[in-house]
Amino acid sequence: MRQDILKSNTTMESIVNSEIYPIHRMADPQTLQRIASARSELASVGACRFPQFLSPEGLSRCRQDAIALESQAHPSNNQYTPYYGQPDDSYPAGHPRNATVRFAVRYVSRKLISSDSPLRQLFEGDDLLTFIRDLLPGAPLYRYSDPRGSLNYTVMARNDQLGWHFDACELVASILLRPAETGGDFEYIPAVRSSEDENFPSVESILNGNDGQRIAVSFQPGDMVLFRGRHSLHRVTPVEGGTTRLMALMSFDNVEKAPLRDAPDDLLPP
Template identity: 30%
Template sequence: MRPEDVVNLDAYPILDRSDPARTALVERLRQELEENQFVSLPDFILPAAREQAVADAMEARGRAHHNNSNRNCYLHRTGDPSLPDDHPRNIMLSASTKMIAYDRFSDQSPVKLLYHWEPVRQMVAEIVGVEKLYDNEDPCQPVNLLCYETGDRSAWHFDSVNAFTMTLMLQAAEVGGEFEMVPNTRTDDDQNYDYVGRVVTGQCPEDAVAVAREAGALCIFRGCNSLHRVSPVVGDTTRVMGVFVYENEPGIVGDPEVNATVYGEREAVAG
């Protein structure tokens, strides 16, 4: 497969940077991201590419790391004993997912072709409002296949590292697996603990926006200040999500200790 066979270029004419249709599209998506903290690009990949990516996930399924965690919404495993029990830093939430690292699935996978393709990287840079983005160069991190089987879910959390997150729905669950977000739950200057506490204890369901995620939809979201979660999956169909990490500088790799918590301990390589 070639990248041109992965991306739906009829709906997303991203090849020619001088094409006015591309300029208008990118501008619309940039505005939508700014307003809502997320933007969804339906039918971003073609059906055959999507099916191949799901097959890649199923083939690599046995090499997934099972993540069962109990963490607060700041992704810390321990709370703060100096704060009250009902403070959001002390409210622990459980999550369970299966993570397939970059080096655990096929290099021919359509999700890798898409990620490493300059027209996609450049489109994303313009949507998130930066000059240029670079591929992550960690062995595990650049592209992951995140699988949710029945009972799996992610708990309310803020993303901690990147200014934006990009996901691609490869296969939706039959029931559940909804991606929900509470835009601007906090700001850079205000932790808004009262409100965060109410959201994570389920007192503000009406504030959560359900992000429509048909299979094939790309989503770019700012998860740093907007709580988000994935509701529990029910049924035999695995929810399969591609997760992509772009960087603002070249040569970025992850911290092996942090990686071990996400991808599991790796066997030491001799030599």
């Protein structure tokens, strides 16, 4: 058992920038300070950023892994509602349930990512999950159980974009591996809806371009952003230039066994 713990810690230290984020030592004062700060940000604006979260080695390995799998990424390029569905014409024209945005992105599914890859080790190990759970006190949190959307690399090339949408899970940890030359910016509007109120008028207004309250998140390679997107609209602006934008996504939910997402086949990897 002791050897397993030492191996886990050694692996985590090689992936995560443990000098800044010693997440394998939860009692460390530095870790506790990071947790307190991030907890406040998540509560107030629904997102928090951890600069240089990956170590240089971890970033390099994840990026090379994503590049190696890029050609196998599942393509999606279509128009869907912000709720990952087909428009419902029982609603009036312009209603969010009957309005579409563009989803143009390619996904590398979890089943293609090797079990010994640094991304899977990070996602499937206990250290990151324990760390994130401490940021959301009083709420259960589990690795997202949908195999298509729990762990992915995303690939976005010239003109690819993700329109305004909500997430199906509670929280996503996003790590930038390689930025686009231009564009590919992550923007969000916090707390647009709630469990009690879909707030369709505000969603419709945002879809019509009244999005001046949007917040842009600045990413650098190796940064991790935690984002609660179930109730916050968010998007990725169109990518420009010849360099594909590569991200690693790790998803978490507040139920242990989430139902499979009822999403179009071309929107998620098989």
